[in-house]
Amino acid sequence: MQDILNILKIGGKLLADEDQLLEMLRVFTAMEGHKILVHGGGNRANELIKELGIEPKMINGRRITDAATLEIVTMVYAGLINKGLVARLQAMQCPAIGLSGADGNTILAHKRIVKDIDYGFAGDIDAVGVDTFKHLVSGGLVPVCCAITHDGKGQLLNTNADTIASRLAVALAPHYRVHLQYSFERPGVLKDPSNDNSVISRLDRASYLQYKADGIITDGMIPKLDNAFAGLDAGVSEIVIGNPAAMAAGKATVIS
Amino acid sequence: MQDILNILKIGGKLLADEDQLLEMLRVFTAMEGHKILVHGGGNRANELIKELGIEPKMINGRRITDAATLEIVTMVYAGLINKGLVARLQAMQCPAIGLSGADGNTILAHKRIVKDIDYGFAGDIDAVGVDTFKHLVSGGLVPVCCAITHDGKGQLLNTNADTIASRLAVALAPHYRVHLQYSFERPGVLKDPSNDNSVISRLDRASYLQYKADGIITDGMIPKLDNAFAGLDAGVSEIVIGNPAAMAAGKATVIS
Numbered sequence: 001m002q003d004i005l006n007i008l009k010i011g012g013k014l015l016a017d018e019d020q021l022l023e024m025l026r027v028f029t030a031m032e033g034h035k036i037l038v039h040g041g042g043n044r045a046n047e048l049i050k051e052l053g054i055e056p057k058m059i060n061g062r063r064i065t066d067a068a069t070l071e072i073v074t075m076v077y078a079g080l081i082n083k084g085l086v087a088r089l090q091a092m093q094c095p096a097i098g099l100s101g102a103d104g105n106t107i108l109a110h111k112r113i114v115k116d117i118d119y120g121f122a123g124d125i126d127a128v129g130v131d132t133f134k135h136l137v138s139g140g141l142v143p144v145c146c147a148i149t150h151d152g153k154g155q156l157l158n159t160n161a162d163t164i165a166s167r168l169a170v171a172l173a174p175h176y177r178v179h180l181q182y183s184f185e186r187p188g189v190l191k192d193p194s195n196d197n198s199v200i201s202r203l204d205r206a207s208y209l210q211y212k213a214d215g216i217i218t219d220g221m222i223p224k225l226d227n228a229f230a231g232l233d234a235g236v237s238e239i240v241i242g243n244p245a246a247m248a249a250g251k252a253t254v255i256s
Numbered sequence: 257m258q259d260i261l262n263i264l265k266i267g268g269k270l271l272a273d274e275d276q277l278l279e280m281l282r283v284f285t286a287m288e289g290h291k292i293l294v295h296g297g298g299n300r301a302n303e304l305i306k307e308l309g310i311e312p313k314m315i316n317g318r319r320i321t322d323a324a325t326l327e328i329v330t331m332v333y334a335g336l337i338n339k340g341l342v343a344r345l346q347a348m349q350c351p352a353i354g355l356s357g358a359d360g361n362t363i364l365a366h367k368r369i370v371k372d373i374d375y376g377f378a379g380d381i382d383a384v385g386v387d388t389f390k391h392l393v394s395g396g397l398v399p400v401c402c403a404i405t406h407d408g409k410g411q412l413l414n415t416n417a418d419t420i421a422s423r424l425a426v427a428l429a430p431h432y433r434v435h436l437q438y439s440f441e442r443p444g445v446l447k448d449p450s451n452d453n454s455v456i457s458r459l460d461r462a463s464y465l466q467y468k469a470d471g472i473i474t475d476g477m478i479p480k481l482d483n484a485f486a487g488l489d490a491g492v493s494e495i496v497i498g499n500p501a502a503m504a505a506g507k508a509t510v511i512s
Binding site for chain 2: 051052071074075076077078079080082083084086087088090091095096097098099100102103104105132135136139141148150152153154155156
């Protein structure tokens with residue numbers, strides 16, 4: 001029987017709400033088995049970019065990472081947010097250790113190839129440092145991964161945190177029973193976006209296709225769920241989507 | 257026979273000179289045995305403080321760390337500088353892993369007690385996470401420590417990097433043959449501050465006291481050297497002070 005490894009992704013809106021964030025960190029700390037936290041950036045990077053008089057550049061919802069922006073996201077994601085999360089977790093007796101993808105070569109990426117759009121210093125993942133993660137968790141440590149990766153040649157890169165969580169889950173699935181959990185502000189995948197009591201408790205591929213065909217699951221949920229089902233295909237044992245309260249109560253959406 | 261553990265402190269002026277810095281990182285990468293790098297902050301934090309319209313506050317050469325300044329030094333030390341060093345070391349095949357004192361609870365501190373001066377979020381070290389360091393280096397990893405610590409209750413703190421290097425050396429001395437190396441822009445402790453060819457090759461306590469009495473060693477070197485001799489008393493095997501070229505050539509000052 002393999003050990004359980006929980007991988008929890010915390011999204012941007014949760015990071016901005018201290019009460020929800022602390023609740024999520026308490027739920028995370030209480031999870032049994034090995035653990036990895038993956039976090040996005042929240043809004044602080046955009047604020048700092050504005051304070052420094054740089055204009056944030058976005059195309060199709062993706063940040064264009066020029067050199068000045070890379071410097072700022074490295075400071076905010078790997079410095080401010082990552083160390084703030086680690087310090088809060090340590091205060092909860094959770095033995096957190098913060099990582100960028102450069103640390104221990106945990107996430108190796110390459111600068112995104114320019115086709116139509118030059119995303120700048122955006123990184124697409126090539127490899128996960130499975131041995132480093134195994135060594136850290138075997139010592140009882142809890143990796144806390146930010147959305148900064150590196151190319152192995154000295155260049156840091158900006159990488160989507162949802163993708164990092166999913167790639168970690170897939171890479172570690174041969175070694176652990178991986179439970180992947182995407183936390184966001186909603187209690188789960190909803191039948192009615194205006195009603196938080198309409199959580200779909202269990203979503204399999206057939207019902208997902210039906211909900212999509214019926215126009216019930218739309219927009220932003222589709223890439224998340226496509227990612228989730230791809231994770232299941234690649235050996236991830238369980239995938240859950242919801243907010244801290246729903247996760248703690250076992251009422252978030254289980255993808256199966 | 258205990259394993260060798262090299263602890264190298266890189267000072268602010270070296271961080272600002274890319275050629276010297278890369279030479280120092282190459283020398284560090286080539287060192288045999290286990291390794292830990294400790295780095296100061298350099299000037300980027302002060303620049304960013306100014307760009308954001310905050311006035312840097314210093315008293316007696318020490319930074320006064322208010323909440324806004326703590327946020328910035330956390331971003332610059334733990335984010336920008338730490339991850340930049342880790343990425344450069346990884347490119348040299350040195351398996352670096354960046355840490356603040358919160359990460360793995362590696363350096364626990366308390367907020368400096370206010371006597372005459374309130375230094376704000378400045379941390380005085382209480383404990384070193386020896387087991388975490390031992391676990392990391394046993395896995396072939398190379399910790400890269402920045403000058404941010406934590407109080408175990410969720411608060412990050414700003415701590416002098418020279419002191420971190422010295423406290424790590426003392427705490428790890430029972431477990432390894434610790435070689436502590438302070439790198440700075442000069443080739444070593446000089447008999448004549450205006451002449452880089454006047455390096456004192458070996459400095460013992462008797463000759464140190466004589467040099468001090470003769471007014472040859474003065475000012476900024478005295479706290480560094482007092483720290484160094486205290487380290488020797490506490491079981492550190494060897495202490496070297498100098499620049500990368502002098503260290504590589506074995507021509508830096510050896511404290512014994």
